[in-house]
Amino acid sequence: MTGIASIRTYKTESLPGSIRIFVHPDHRRKGIGKELLKHSVAEISKTGVSEVLFYTSSSAPAGSLFAEKLELKKEYDYSSNRLTISEADDALLNEWLDYPLGAEQEIFMAVWHNLTPEDRYGDLVCFYQKVHDAEKGQPGFVEYTYTEEKFRQREKAMNKTGSQCLTIICSAADTGEILGMTDISWSPSRPEVVFQGYTAVLPSVRRKGIGKRLKAEMLLHVKKNIPEAVFIRSGNTNYREPILRINEQLGFRCTNTVTVWKKGISALKAVTGGKKNSSI
Template identity: 30%
Template sequence: MDINIEPFHPIDASNELLDKYLEFYFNYLKERDPDDPLPSKDYIKHRYRKKTPQWVFKRWIVFNKGSKDKIIAASSCVYTVTGATIALKKKDRARIRIIVAKNFRNQGIGTKLLKIITSELQKTNKRVIETTTSFDSGRRFCEKFDGKLITESTESRLYLRRVDWRLINQWRIENQQRNPEVSIELFTKIPEKDIEEFCELYTEVTKQEPSEKDYQLIMTPELRRQREQQWEQENIIWETMITRESTGAISGITEISIYQKGLPTNAYQGFTGVREKYRGRGLGKWLKAEMLTHIQNNYPKVKLVITDNTNINAPMLSINRRMGFQFYKKVSEYTFEINQLAQKFGIKD
């Protein structure tokens, strides 16, 4: 089909064009998560117009040829700038997203966008493309271009009105009695005295998450402080709960985030992890029960909690099921070698 593909720069785009993009994007969100309310339009506009000095964003939008009334597809790629302080073990990655409106799929639009992205990334020092999808059509597209499936995770949801609070309170009491010398602490900012140990534990625990990924996030005090500053600026509630041993050591972590301006009805349960030598004492269950109780008692707008775990992380999936989390969707993550895509598309250096 005849289409026009144009670069898209939301930071300096006109309000009219950004509104057209948001209409397209919100239609995609309704299809992806039909049970969710839409986020605040002003909040999303603010995020798209915000400058991100450590990241490079490239975006494209697609119109029917001869008409700019409606956006029918869009794509983006993002990667770190040279010299960025973001602490990734490997910085040769770029993340991409390709969205095609439902009525325009299977007509070659996604392929054209992937070719443009591949050509753009060949000009950089990036070697690998990453992307995620929760659509069967997205999985077929990735497989068509020989994407390597590296992670399959389950997004699960827990509606607070359905929580068995008797069970949650039982977990809190039992595990407190089981670990009488352990205390629970809650932070919005990690105390300076704990920041080094926290980052070490955060990195260790994320490394233990089962996955085929060949890289990982390395948390550093600098990166954590950057994130805390960003969350504060964007009015994002991000809370960290830890278990502290009688020795003062941090043994376990769980985190939540709530986008107050964007979607205050949803709380996102981040990863929960316990340092290996402290496992087998119910600390993970205790942390999750305490955090759920904290959400219920302090955030009356929150209606549901969303979490995701890899499908091979059986212990965490088991805890979630017993808490009442129910399967919502499968999310698949793929990687592509940029040079292989370039060869497939006939793109020369």
């Protein structure tokens, strides 16, 4: 096999589709990537999407050159990071358990295993929507509406894979409003690798240490309850500086950087209409 391409689209019309192209190193600069792209664009255009995302990795520099020749628009960088759990500083984690300092309202922490409690779906939807809407104007932002049913479907799909999921929630003691959350997942067949998922804090209560408290609670929980875990892997967009700083303090190190690119369907058709034996 010299190359392969895959496309992905979503039922939500406002979300762009995506195309991923892989060409064997021994067969690059022979026009294979462009031919795969032409076929991929033809197929994905049938779905009605107007824009397409592409992803390149720092571990394969040829991908960025391919994107630049296609005149794709660079959206943002996404870094993959890894923490060796044994290297996490317990003294720092225990210090962060005292956050948030000087909080104006009392909080309580909760741990959810796999499923969201039935009476909390509404609160979770509200939290996600507020955090999402606050990112309007950031690279890659698209309008999206969260619903309880979407969360139920996601959890159902996760359970079918056999993966385990754990969520730690920080809520206001008086109203029950979710102020922040973080979640992880792992496979029982490979418990040495834990995947850090979503971590967020409501815009109205940021800069109070809630993010640090959540991260500390999660790491200490992993150390105590998942003794087989060796690494935690995390991914973050480059504009989420607060969480990047927290991860750096915890000892996470970047292992790879993915760049996200975008281009409209009509422009892609024009770009891929060149000579068949292009060096792209």
